[in-house]
Amino acid sequence: MVAFVAAVLxxxxxxxxPAPVLWSLFGAAALIVLARELGLARFPVPExxxxxxxxVQHRAHWGALQFGFEMGTGMRTYSPSALPHLALLAxxxxxxxxxxxxxxxxFAAGRLAMPLLSNAWSDDGSWTVVWGRTEPLVRPLLxxxxxxxxxxxxxxxxxxx
Amino acid sequence: xxxxxxxPRWLLHxxxxxxxxxxxxxxxxxxxxxxxxxxxVAAAALLLAGVAGAAAGFANSGST
Numbered sequence: 001m002v003a004f005v006a007a008v009l010x011x012x013x014x015x016x017x018p019a020p021v022l023w024s025l026f027g028a029a030a031l032i033v034l035a036r037e038l039g040l041a042r043f044p045v046p047e048x049x050x051x052x053x054x055x056v057q058h059r060a061h062w063g064a065l066q067f068g069f070e071m072g073t074g075m076r077t078y079s080p081s082a083l084p085h086l087a088l089l090a091x092x093x094x095x096x097x098x099x100x101x102x103x104x105x106x107f108a109a110g111r112l113a114m115p116l117l118s119n120a121w122s123d124d125g126s127w128t129v130v131w132g133r134t135e136p137l138v139r140p141l142l143x144x145x146x147x148x149x150x151x152x153x154x155x156x157x158x159x160x161x
Numbered sequence: 162x163x164x165x166x167x168x169p170r171w172l173l174h175x176x177x178x179x180x181x182x183x184x185x186x187x188x189x190x191x192x193x194x195x196x197x198x199x200x201x202v203a204a205a206a207l208l209l210a211g212v213a214g215a216a217a218g219f220a221n222s223g224s225t
Contacts, residue, residue: 103214106216
């Protein structure tokens with residue numbers, strides 16, 4: 001849903017602003033985010049630094065849906081990475097409308113992977129410890145993958161539409 | 162009764178997931194470069210978009 005809203009909002013700049021300008025803006029943002037993820041720069045990113053309370057899912061008939069919505073959309077969650085912000089910016093500035101849903105689907109799959117892997121790893125939550133130990137290596141790798149994939153995507157859609 | 166064999170944990174490791182995304186991205190890029198049909202290029206573009214999104218989503222794993 002967030003991707004849909006962003007894609008709709010992005011239709012305006014993508015149709016009015018020349019593609020090279022949008023690419024330049026996005027490229028600059030990508031470099032800044034890459035520097036942050038590689039540990040070369042430090043700056044906060046917009047986040048609603050609160051966790052969704054567990055009792056939300058018991059408050060109403062649609063509690064579980066509300067829990068997933070608040071966490072999935074980032075309404076009430078932390079954001080240790082700036083890559084979600086970059087993906088959102090890409091949808092607004094450079095990603096063609098239909099492709100935005102592939103970005104959103106991938107994002108959801110990436111978010112889903114964590115609880116799946118964690119539960120399959122063990123019942124004691126020790127996957128989080130493994131994540132913390134490998135984070136200095138995994139985080140830059142994911143940043144390079146994300147930025148590289150978006151760059152390749154832009155080269156495939158040179159007109160920006 | 163013999164105990165169940167241990168699961169291969171390396172498959173569940175965060176680094177494995179990240180490397181799988183790298184491989185998928187490389188595969189999609191190579192497909193897009195070598196493809197001769199527009200449909201294949203479009204499929205590669207969608208896969209690239211999915212990889213970018215998945216990397217962003219997985220990078221946020223520390224938040225849960």
